[in-house]
Amino acid sequence: MVNVAILGYGTVGSGVYEVITTNNKLINKKAGEDVSIKYVLDLRDFPGDPVEKVLVHDFNVILEDPSVKVVVEVMGGVEPAYTFAKKSLLAGKSVCTSNKELVANKGPELIRIAKENKVNFLFEASCGGGIPIIRPLNSSLTADDIIEISGILNGTTNYILTKMTDEGWDFDTALKKAQELGYAERNPEADVLGYDACRKIAILSSLAYGKTVGYEDIHTEGITSVTYEDIEYAKKMGYAIKLIASSEKKDGKIYAMVAPMLVRRDHPLCSINGVFNAIFVRGNMLGDAMFYGSGAGKLPTASAVAGDVVDAVRHVGKNIMVFWDEEKEDLQDIGDFKHQFFVRVKGDKDTVKEKAEKLFSVTGYTDAGIDNETGFVTEIMKEDDFEKAYAQLEGAVAKLRIKD
Amino acid sequence: MVNVAILGYGTVGSGVYEVITTNNKLINKKAGEDVSIKYVLDLRDFPGDPVEKVLVHDFNVILEDPSVKVVVEVMGGVEPAYTFAKKSLLAGKSVCTSNKELVANKGPELIRIAKENKVNFLFEASCGGGIPIIRPLNSSLTADDIIEISGILNGTTNYILTKMTDEGWDFDTALKKAQELGYAERNPEADVLGYDACRKIAILSSLAYGKTVGYEDIHTEGITSVTYEDIEYAKKMGYAIKLIASSEKKDGKIYAMVAPMLVRRDHPLCSINGVFNAIFVRGNMLGDAMFYGSGAGKLPTASAVAGDVVDAVRHVGKNIMVFWDEEKEDLQDIGDFKHQFFVRVKGDKDTVKEKAEKLFSVTGYTDAGIDNETGFVTEIMKEDDFEKAYAQLEGAVAKLRIKD
Numbered sequence: 001m002v003n004v005a006i007l008g009y010g011t012v013g014s015g016v017y018e019v020i021t022t023n024n025k026l027i028n029k030k031a032g033e034d035v036s037i038k039y040v041l042d043l044r045d046f047p048g049d050p051v052e053k054v055l056v057h058d059f060n061v062i063l064e065d066p067s068v069k070v071v072v073e074v075m076g077g078v079e080p081a082y083t084f085a086k087k088s089l090l091a092g093k094s095v096c097t098s099n100k101e102l103v104a105n106k107g108p109e110l111i112r113i114a115k116e117n118k119v120n121f122l123f124e125a126s127c128g129g130g131i132p133i134i135r136p137l138n139s140s141l142t143a144d145d146i147i148e149i150s151g152i153l154n155g156t157t158n159y160i161l162t163k164m165t166d167e168g169w170d171f172d173t174a175l176k177k178a179q180e181l182g183y184a185e186r187n188p189e190a191d192v193l194g195y196d197a198c199r200k201i202a203i204l205s206s207l208a209y210g211k212t213v214g215y216e217d218i219h220t221e222g223i224t225s226v227t228y229e230d231i232e233y234a235k236k237m238g239y240a241i242k243l244i245a246s247s248e249k250k251d252g253k254i255y256a257m258v259a260p261m262l263v264r265r266d267h268p269l270c271s272i273n274g275v276f277n278a279i280f281v282r283g284n285m286l287g288d289a290m291f292y293g294s295g296a297g298k299l300p301t302a303s304a305v306a307g308d309v310v311d312a313v314r315h316v317g318k319n320i321m322v323f324w325d326e327e328k329e330d331l332q333d334i335g336d337f338k339h340q341f342f343v344r345v346k347g348d349k350d351t352v353k354e355k356a357e358k359l360f361s362v363t364g365y366t367d368a369g370i371d372n373e374t375g376f377v378t379e380i381m382k383e384d385d386f387e388k389a390y391a392q393l394e395g396a397v398a399k400l401r402i403k404d
Numbered sequence: 405m406v407n408v409a410i411l412g413y414g415t416v417g418s419g420v421y422e423v424i425t426t427n428n429k430l431i432n433k434k435a436g437e438d439v440s441i442k443y444v445l446d447l448r449d450f451p452g453d454p455v456e457k458v459l460v461h462d463f464n465v466i467l468e469d470p471s472v473k474v475v476v477e478v479m480g481g482v483e484p485a486y487t488f489a490k491k492s493l494l495a496g497k498s499v500c501t502s503n504k505e506l507v508a509n510k511g512p513e514l515i516r517i518a519k520e521n522k523v524n525f526l527f528e529a530s531c532g533g534g535i536p537i538i539r540p541l542n543s544s545l546t547a548d549d550i551i552e553i554s555g556i557l558n559g560t561t562n563y564i565l566t567k568m569t570d571e572g573w574d575f576d577t578a579l580k581k582a583q584e585l586g587y588a589e590r591n592p593e594a595d596v597l598g599y600d601a602c603r604k605i606a607i608l609s610s611l612a613y614g615k616t617v618g619y620e621d622i623h624t625e626g627i628t629s630v631t632y633e634d635i636e637y638a639k640k641m642g643y644a645i646k647l648i649a650s651s652e653k654k655d656g657k658i659y660a661m662v663a664p665m666l667v668r669r670d671h672p673l674c675s676i677n678g679v680f681n682a683i684f685v686r687g688n689m690l691g692d693a694m695f696y697g698s699g700a701g702k703l704p705t706a707s708a709v710a711g712d713v714v715d716a717v718r719h720v721g722k723n724i725m726v727f728w729d730e731e732k733e734d735l736q737d738i739g740d741f742k743h744q745f746f747v748r749v750k751g752d753k754d755t756v757k758e759k760a761e762k763l764f765s766v767t768g769y770t771d772a773g774i775d776n777e778t779g780f781v782t783e784i785m786k787e788d789d790f791e792k793a794y795a796q797l798e799g800a801v802a803k804l805r806i807k808d
Contacts, residue, residue, distance in 0.1 A: 019547050019689045030546040032725060124544065130690045132544035139543065140528065140536035142434040143423050143710030268696055271675040285423045285707040286534045289697035292672055293690070303689040306547030314725060321436060321718065 002031070002313045003038040005062040007084055008075035009051055012098050012125070013040065015302025016072055017051060020309065027306065031313040038068060063087055070312045072305060073097040082106050089113045089121060094316075096308035098125035098301050104199040104215045107206065108326040115319045122308035122320075127200040128153060128277045130300025131293035135311070137207045137281075138322055144283030146208040150246035150403075153200040155275035155295040156184045156191040157223050157243040161260075162273045165231050165240065171224065183275055183296075193222035194243060194258040201245035204279065205256055207322070209249060211329040213256060219334040221259040229368070230398060233344065233375045234262055236368040240270045244403055255332045261403040262342055269403075335384035340402040342377050346395035349374045359389040373397060380404070406435070406717045407442040409466040411488055412479035413455055416502050416529070417444065419706030420476055421455060424713065431710065435717040442472055467491055474716045476709060477501040486510050493517045493525060498720075500712035502529035502705050508603040508619045511610065512730040519723045526712035526724075531604040532557060532681045534704025535697035539715070541611045541685075542726055548687030550612040554650035554807075557604040559679035559699040560588045560595040561627050561647040565664075566677045569635050569644065575628065587679055587700075597626035598647060598662040605649035608683065609660055611726070613653060615733040617660060623738040625663040634802060636772040637748065637779045638666055644674045648807055659736045665807040666746055673807075739788035744806040746781050750799035753778045763793040777801065784808075 071088040114121035160174040178184035202215035239262040247256035277295025294300035352374040361379040475492040518525040564578040582588035606619035643666040651660035681699025698704035756778040765783040
C-alpha cells in the first residue's frame, strides 16, 4: 500500500479526494498498489465531511510520516506550497501539483531536487487542467524537435470571447456572466490580462525546448481591449479572435508571446469554444497535433492530479526523466517577431487605401459595416516596423495580430 | 549505446530511419543513451541508399545479435511480423510496431510475452499515426473510468467525406482524387469499407476497458453508400457526415461500431477535416478530451514509432505497465444500440409525416431541396426497433445514425 497526503482541501483538493475514493479499485489496479489517502492538510475544519477522519492542521505530521510516499500539493500560490513541496522531496516523497505559480516559479529547481532524491515532481494539471499534455511532451513527443507550441490556455477568456462572438455581448457583459457561472474570479485580472495563460505557456515552452522560459520575459497582452467591432471584422474575414499563448523556435531562437489574435478558420485552434482549452504542437517530423479538453474545473483537474499520483506510485524509488534545465532561455525581443497585422482605420476604403499604402504593403481591405471605418491586413512584417508605421497612420483605431 | 534494428524499409521503415538519423542528438538526449540503427531488414536491395551499409536480408542476424535491444517492426500484415516480433521478445528485445493488423490480432499475447521477458511491446503508431493516444491511455488517463472512446481513425475516408461536403464531389470522384494524391490504395477496400478504422477502434477499446475487444465482433459499415443527397441534408441540419469508429461503456456493457454518422456542429469531432484524424475520450472524472493530428503519412507515423524507441531505450530491463488482458470482452449486440436516426423518404412533407408518425416518434423534418423527398429525425431508439419500423416505411430512401 502507498499512502498519499493532500495539501489543501479547496476545490482541486476535494476533487482529488473524490477521484481517488470514487475510482479507487481502478486506480489501485493501474498503480499496481493500493493507494490510500492517509492525510488531508487544511487550516480549516470540515465538520461532517468524510475528510474529517484524515484531516490534519500541521504539515509536519505528514513530513515526518515515512509511510507517506506521495504528497499532493493543491494549495495554490508560491508559499507555503514551495516550502512544503521542497521539504517533501528532500524527505523522499514524490510531489504532484496542479499549481502553475509554483511550477512557473520553482519548477526546474524542484525537478532537480526530485532527481537528486530519486523521487518525482509531477505537474500534469498545472497546464490545461485535465488535458494530458505534460506527460505526452515528456514521454511521447520525444523523437521530435518541437518548433511550435501554442494554445488556448485560459477557459475564462475563451468563454468571454466565444460569447462576444456568438451572442454579440460586449466584454463587460460576458465577464459578468462568466463570474456568475463561476468561470471567472471576483478579481479577474489574472485571467483577462493574460497572466494565467502566460505562466502556462512558460511551463510548456520550458518543457518543449529544455531550458527555463521565464514567464516574466514573455510579452503579454490581455483581452480587455477587444471590442464588438473587432469581432465583426473577424467574422467578415472568416477568422475568430482567440487569446493565443504561443511560442515558436526559428533558427534556434525562441519567440514567445500572449495576445489576442485573429485565427484562421482552418486552424485547429479556431474551433475551440467556451471554457475548453487546447494545446497545438508542431514538430519537425510529427507535423501538427492538438490536445483538447477541460482546461479547468474541479474533477478534470483532479483527474490529471490523480493520474500523476498513479505515475508516482508506479515509480516509487525511480525518477522519471524530465528535460527542463534551470538555465534561462534567452527570448527574442518582441520587436523582432513577424506577423501579418489587421488594422482598423477611420475613413472609407479609398481614403484608407491612400493612407495605408504609403506605410504598409496591404494584402486586402474589409468593410464590416462599421460606420466610417475600413479594415486592412498587412503582409508579414516585423513588430518594430509595424509599430513605427502604425504610429504614423492617421485615423488608426485598432490593431490585432494574425496567427500564422 | 543501444542498438536498434528496423524490420522493413518501406514507407514507415524509411521514415523511422530518417527520424532517428535526422533528430539523432535530441533522441539520444531524451533516451538517456546513444541510439544507433545497427540493422535494417528488407528482402530488397537499395543501391546507393545510405541504408545499404546496415541492410541485411536474414532476420536471424538480428535475432542472434545480443547487442540489439530494440526491434522496430514496420512490415505490416500478421506474418511474418508476428513470428519476428514474438522471437524478438522471447530473445529479450523490446518491439515497437506501427502494424495495426499485428496489434489487433496478436496484441494481448505479445504484451504478455513482453511482460514475462521484462521487455516491452509498444505500438503508439498503430492507431492515429503520429497522434499520441496509446501512451496517454496507458499512462495519463489512469485515474478515470473511460466511458467512451470514439474517433475519426481513417484519413482516406475523412478526406473523401470532406471533399464530398466542401466541393460537392461524388464518392467516386473523391476516391479517385484520394488515389491520385496517394491517400488511398489502388485497392481501397480496407479504408472505404471501414476495416482499417475497425481494427484501430478494437485496439483503443481494448486498452480503454482492459479486455480484448475483437475487431471481428465489431459491427462495421463503410462510406460507399453515402451520397451527395445525404450530405445536402446534413448541411441543412447543421451536421457533418463522418466515419465514426466508436465504443461506449454503459452499465458495464461495451457497445462498439464503425459507421458513417451525422455529427453535430458542436461536437469536437465535427471540425476534423481532410486527412487528419482525431480521437475523442470521455472519462467519468475527466469529462471530454480529444487528441488530434496526422493519422498517417511517413514522418508522423515514424515520429510515433521513434517515440516508442526512446521509451523502450529508457526502459531496458523494465516492463511498462499495459492493461490489456487476453480474455475476450463480450460486445453488446448491434440490435441493442440506441441512437437517433435520420431517414430520407419519397414524398412531400405532409405525405411523409403521415407515414412516418405511424411508425416513429419524429423530432423534426427537413427539406434539403431534393426533388420529391423529405427527411426526418427520430427520437432515440433501439436499432432493432428502428430496423423493424424502417422495413415497413413505404418510399424509404436512406438512413443514417446520429452520433450522440
